Amino acid sequence: xxxxxxxxxxxxxxxxxxxxxxxxxxxxxxxxxxxxxxxxxxxxxxxxxxxxxxxxxxxxxxxxxxxxxxxxxxxxxxxxxxxxxxxxxxxxxxxxxxxxxxxxxxxxxxxxxxxxxxxxxxxxxxxxxxxxxxxxxxxxxxxxxxxxxxxxxxxxxxxxxxxxxxxxxxxxxxxxxxxxxxxxxxxxxxxxxxxxxxxxxxxxxxxxxxxxxxxxx
Amino acid sequence: xxxxxxxxxxxxxxxxxxxxxxxxxxxxxxxxxxxxxxxxxxxxxxxxxxxxxxxxxxxxxxxxxxxxxxxxxxxxxxxxxxxxxxxxxxxxxxxxxxxxxxxxxxxxxxxxxxxxxxxxxxxxxxxxxxxxxxxxxxxxxxxxxxxxxxxxxxxxxxxxxxxxxxxxxxxxxxxxxxxxxxxxxxxxxxxxxxxxxxxxxxxxxxxxxxxxxxxxx
DNA sequence: CTGCATCCACTTTGATACTG
DNA sequence: CAGTATCAAAGTGGATGCAG
Numbered sequence: 105x106x107x108x109x110x111x112x113x114x115x116x117x118x119x120x121x122x123x124x125x126x127x128x129x130x131x132x133x134x135x136x137x138x139x140x141x142x143x144x145x146x147x148x149x150x151x152x153x154x155x156x157x158x159x160x161x162x163x164x165x166x167x168x169x170x171x172x173x174x175x176x177x178x179x180x181x182x183x184x185x186x187x188x189x190x191x192x193x194x195x196x197x198x199x200x201x202x203x204x205x206x207x208x209x210x211x212x213x214x215x216x217x218x219x220x221x222x223x224x225x226x227x228x229x230x231x232x233x234x235x236x237x238x239x240x241x242x243x244x245x246x247x248x249x250x251x252x253x254x255x256x257x258x259x260x261x262x263x264x265x266x267x268x269x270x271x272x273x274x275x276x277x278x279x280x281x282x283x284x285x286x287x288x289x290x291x292x293x294x295x296x297x298x299x300x301x302x303x304x305x306x307x308x309x310x311x312x313x314x315x316x317x318x319x320x321x
Numbered sequence: 322x323x324x325x326x327x328x329x330x331x332x333x334x335x336x337x338x339x340x341x342x343x344x345x346x347x348x349x350x351x352x353x354x355x356x357x358x359x360x361x362x363x364x365x366x367x368x369x370x371x372x373x374x375x376x377x378x379x380x381x382x383x384x385x386x387x388x389x390x391x392x393x394x395x396x397x398x399x400x401x402x403x404x405x406x407x408x409x410x411x412x413x414x415x416x417x418x419x420x421x422x423x424x425x426x427x428x429x430x431x432x433x434x435x436x437x438x439x440x441x442x443x444x445x446x447x448x449x450x451x452x453x454x455x456x457x458x459x460x461x462x463x464x465x466x467x468x469x470x471x472x473x474x475x476x477x478x479x480x481x482x483x484x485x486x487x488x489x490x491x492x493x494x495x496x497x498x499x500x501x502x503x504x505x506x507x508x509x510x511x512x513x514x515x516x517x518x519x520x521x522x523x524x525x526x527x528x529x530x531x532x533x534x535x536x537x538x
Numbered sequence: 539c540t541g542c543a544t545c546c547a548c549t550t551t552g553a554t555a556c557t558g
Numbered sequence: 559c560a561g562t563a564t565c566a567a568a569g570t571g572g573a574t575g576c577a578g
Contacts, residue, residue: 113503118424203336228332370570
């Protein structure tokens with residue numbers, strides 16, 4: 105298995121040799137949210153061929169980015185997780201996602217949105233400068249899925265599922281059936297006030313201020 | 322020419338659809354330094370097949386990232402330049418390069434280093450926090466190539482060729498013939514004092530402090 | 539010369555089927 | 559569940575051709 109390289113001694117070229125192949129960064133993205141089983145990755149990466157997923161995981165493992173763990177005790181099986189090196193990709197990944205978000209047009213028919221995408225979007229949209237010193241927490245409920253965002257003294261933690269602490273505000277945007285549950289759609293809907301709130305309603309404005317969707321230039 | 326997409330409405334997926342294909346980001350990297358002719362790109366991207374370069378340029382043009390300009394007056398011919406959207410990729414590109422730099426091993430036989438790579442390395446290594454309020458300028462001369470770095474009140478401008486202003490310090494690292502002129506090699510050599518200086522010698526320490534090579538975790 | 543287009547061998551990807 | 563096997567289609571790398 106010889107790696108095709110770019111023949112340049114350069115950080116960018118190296119990065120692309122390691123995670124530049126098709127699907128690789130999207131796999132890392134899904135693992136950034138939390139460790140995953142093979143089948144979870146398969147469904148989360150709507151459309152990835154199974155042989156490509158298997159190949160990428162092996163390459164990423166060899167590159168020291170992903171770790172293949174055989175889960176212990178109760179829920180045994182195989183779990184893929186990021187290594188420290190893999191986690192250190194997050195700033196670059198968010199930076200790319202932020203740029204890509206400015207280049208998003210309208211959803212194409214067939215496009216899907218995954219809860220992982222929502223978590224990533226939250227981290228992408230997060231404006232540290234707007235959150236300095238802030239402590240607050242939210243849950244967003246959309247079509248059965250729940251994601252949380254907890255800011256502690258300006259530091260953001262996000263993830264799937266309910267918040268680890270009682271959230272300051274629970275937001276349930278009222279999406280029409282034909283609306284895609286994409287982050288920017290959710291933000292737009294909430295901005296229009298089409299949202300059910302439970303908790304401190306003032307936190308809605310705070311949320312909209314701290315998590316700003318990047319727009320096209 | 323239908324684009325292969327990832328079927329996800331997600332900023333990262335969008336970014337990868339636009340610049341995720343092989344060689345694409347390296348082309349953008351070279352154009353970030355300055356606009357280029359086709360043949361300059363070809364030699365700067367050591368090893369890129371000509372048909373792939375042509376294809377990528379068309380795709381990047383269609384994506385609104387690259388502009389094909391027919392050069393006017395004296396030096397006529399075709400010139401490729403980044404659009405505003407293309408330039409807005411720089412933070413993401415530097416972020417990826419910074420990560421990749423931590424994953425660089427030793428140079429492989431056959432690896433090349435381009436002046437563009439050096440400029441990119443300067444921007445990658447730049448530590449804004451160390452440069453707050455600073456005003457200074459340098460030139461580095463290596464094997465006939467010259468790159469400059471000018472910091473004005475903490476803001477960095479780098480490029481190929483001599484500095485637009487009289488540089489505060491000219492540095493000529495003494496590389497052995499068998500040493501690759503890679504950024505990290507140059508830094509190591511200069512840190513060891515193997516460098517010829519012309520100008521304010523105290524700016525050497527400043528330089529080494531402000532432009533720190535990212536190291537492996 | 540520059541700026542590609544064409545052709546061809548080879549590799550990677552996508553889609554589907556199948557197995558321990 | 560966690561992959562491997564198979565095969566067609568698309569993409570890549572390398573060489574060459576050719577018009578302005």
